[in-house]
Amino acid sequence: MSAPLSDARLTDLIAQGTGEILKGVRGVGLLRGRALGEAGDELAQNWIARVLEQHRPDDGFLSEEAADNPARLKKNRVWIIDPLDGTKEFATGRQDWAVHIALVIDGIPQHAAVGLPDLGVVFSSSDAKHVQGPLANKIVVSRNRPPEVATYVCEKIGSEIVGVGSAGAKAMNVLIGDYDAYVHAGGQYEWDQAAPVGVALASGLHASRLNGDKLVYNNADTYIPDLLICRPELADEILGHASDYFDQHGSFLARKSG
Known part of the structure; x- marks a missing residue:
């Protein structure tokens, strides 16, 4: 039996996997416009919910693409998710859309990942460092x-x-x-x-x-x-x-x- 995933690793893998699903939905070219955005939202949401049900069944959950369950308010660990942030950008072929995965503990995002799938990168709270030096203005x-x-x-x-x-x-x-x-x-x-x-x-x-x-x-x-x-x-x-x-x-x- 494999060792359980850490919160940090699970957060990153969900962001990575969601991005791959969304790129696959769009990449085959069978859907366009609103239908493409809706399919991406639905498929990504369904996959994330199943992953968390298996790996973190006792945690709370809040997502743009799911009905809110007030039971989350009594939990100190809550996953706050946007499976596809920037649906319009995604559906029109732009690159400035993202995947948002956060584990909030006592109100604070303790583990977080933002995937920019078209750029092939996931930014993670476990290793993020901001650029310093000259300002961009x-x-x-x-x-x-x-x-x-x-x-x-x-x-x-x-x-x-x-x-x-x-x-x-x-x-x-x-x-x-x-x-x-x-x-x-x-x-x-x-x-x-x-x-x-x-x-x-x-x-x-x-x-x-x-x-x-x-x-x-x-x-x-x-x-x-x-x-x-x-x-x-x-x-x-x-x-x-x-x-x-x-x-x-x-x-x-x-x-x-x-």
Whole structure:
């Protein structure tokens, strides 16, 4: 009988396997558009659920693609999953989609992996290190709904603003140094954030709400209005400018995601 997998190894293997499933679904070319995205979501979700049922049957579970079970709120170990983050990007042949796998323990992502399957890489909290050195002078935002607060911050710090698809893709591009920060204020859910935040924090990046509050997961209400992931040396400056923006314009509380 084989030895049980560690949490870290299981997290990484789920991200890797999910990516392979999704590439296979798309690679044969039999589905396009919405049908392709729906098939990818469904097949990846089904496989992940079966893996966790076999390897971690007592843990809680929260996924974008599954009905929420309130029993997770009584568990200190909860898997927070987005099998396919960036369905539109996936379905239209873009590369900026991702797989999000996080094991949250007592509200904090302790083990996390973000797969960028088209790039053939899985970023893991067990070995992540963010790029240091010269700044890129670029901030990455939602490709579909770039937030006004990000434009304000960019003007204040003299950075270019760039739109990218998946939240995981945006966060990991901060980790590798293509961008200095990821600023989001269009609303997200826990499955959009838990894995990217877990990897980002493990790598030494800053991650918080735009008001500086700590990010805590496995809540009854899974909606989170905003997010900042950035180089640690920029955190205070960006948070300060974001605070100034919200003082002038009011907080962004609309319940929409993007």
